Amino acid sequence: MSKKVSGSFTVFCRRFVDNSFGSVIGYNYWACWSIITAAEFTAIPLVMQYWTQVVPDWAWSLMFLLVVFVLNIFGARSYGEAEYWFSLIKVLTILIFIIVGCCISGGLIGDQVYGFKYWQDGNAFPHGVLGVINSLVLASLSMQGTEIIGITAGECSNPSKQVPRAIRNVFWRILVFYLGSVFVMGMIIPWNDEHNMHSGSKTVSVSPFALVFAKGGLESAGHVVNAIILITILSCANSGLYVSSRMLLALSQEGVAWNRLSYVTKRGVPIGALICTALVSVITFVTSFIPGQALYLVLTSLAGVAGFVTWFGIAMAHYRFRRALKAQNMELSILPMTAPLHPFGDLFTMIASVVCALITGYSYFYPADPVGLVGNYAGLVLCVVGFIVTKLYTKSKMIPLKDIDLVTGASIYKDADSQYENGDATAPTGPWYSRVAKRMVAVFT
Template identity: 45%
Template structure:
């Protein structure tokens, strides 16, 4: 069950991109809250709405579902819905939809990854060569490096019958949940620091209404899903080290990088009253 949550989380990862786009928005105090609400309703409509429609039209006992696998798009639930309406070219339609979605996701991922690499270079956490900008203000070197990694990730689907690709999907999914853990923790500490320093919450352009329940629930759920997604690998007579390593490989990678940075820069947890809440990086 927890493994399903990891796959579902992998599908939803990317919604946090709106926070990165805030830095380049003309009017972030107005546009970002509007975008956040828009994303919520779009997810509710396009994800859950489509699941409800599929649930009404296709029973779980449908033989096409029982005999399918993820590699066969011709008998996916969405394709079956189109076929029920008499669309002969249902598989071709789904291929076009998926290709469009992949291009959109790749475009947004390339943008966000490039900006993040540039931001890391600005703070000294990545090589300074990634700070180079062209005449349009695009970090060229960061863009090239990001595109190169994306191409390499794509080529892994052709190696080892998809095993390398499965490793990358698990690393990416795990990294996404670790990122969500960091976002929830940062949001919780930001609000607590804001209050501890005597600031008025009404002055915040956008306030999460479910604080502190929201970030704490997100933190707890992400930790549970991350830790328990393949717990069955440890329950048998012999531990399935390969299965565990495929799923949990992202955790040691994160810990190694995190501890290296912490030991190198000798960072520590900043008390709430000393947290810098200024908007300027300087």
């Protein structure tokens, strides 16, 4: 929070912990979002099946890959503009979904009252403890993305003001969008619905958002919602390609990746890193040979576990950063924002990340499932091996607290604050209703 640097936490891991540790975290995060991007393109044919099953899966993946790639070629401005509209559409859709879903559950829309009857349909957790454990990977995948704030801070005009505001809004996003939408789905869709991906039925899988509208007799609205789901996937892929290319750029600038990848165009686009990352998404084309759902689950498992590694690295870097501040007798007042739960929040995050990463693939040991084991543990093995090899090759050591660099990059915030005070970054203006609308968009997008 006190430094504006390209690469964010991978640079901080190298600066506050150990060079080898930072390199592994950086490559892990690049691989994580490269896989997420690939997984999103793999999921696109699943969404398109709602309308047609004639077009080959690889054709859908290729077409939308080109769209996202073009958006990223034009730089951060193009990316930000696309994400603004993507986010606005998603926000409006989720709010409408929650309101309409509650009306459907209460019988105000449709010919059936659902209420909470599915909450009493059998016992809780029908798949037992293992079902809950297996869901951790997909849950972690869904929660990934909040750390993108740290990546984009390197291209913000005034990160000392913009980043803290964005972080504070995360709580409301989770409360309204994640928990609100899941709450509505739980009321209307039974856990064993034939349209669910793992129901065992041969019926084509349908998005739960579209299914809620369909159960309320709003089949036409289901088409609209499915289109919004497509936009959401494109938004995630757009963010994934942007973030992973910037991470690869940071690794190149730090000297731990091919130096040609550090080339940046006049628009600020790391074209080499962008192309390299986009090539990873070509693996989505194998969906024309392997069932898309199976590949999608393997990819998301790899990315989900990689997310735990990333969060461990972020918590470790912050823990060491705060300890270094204390060791060097620097006051917390110099920071634009502090984590109130330090050090317990850092320690809890590190422990929880390790535990979750280790137990997520427990159910794949017996009976043995090679695909599941690879999806859940291959990334962990590569991270450990990569750290050991890098450590032996570079002979790097953990940086003593008093030797940690807490100065480089910090002066940028002083300049940003002076710009803010001089009026370059202003608050929303206009009539009161316009200001309220703008602040709502700022909170939820």
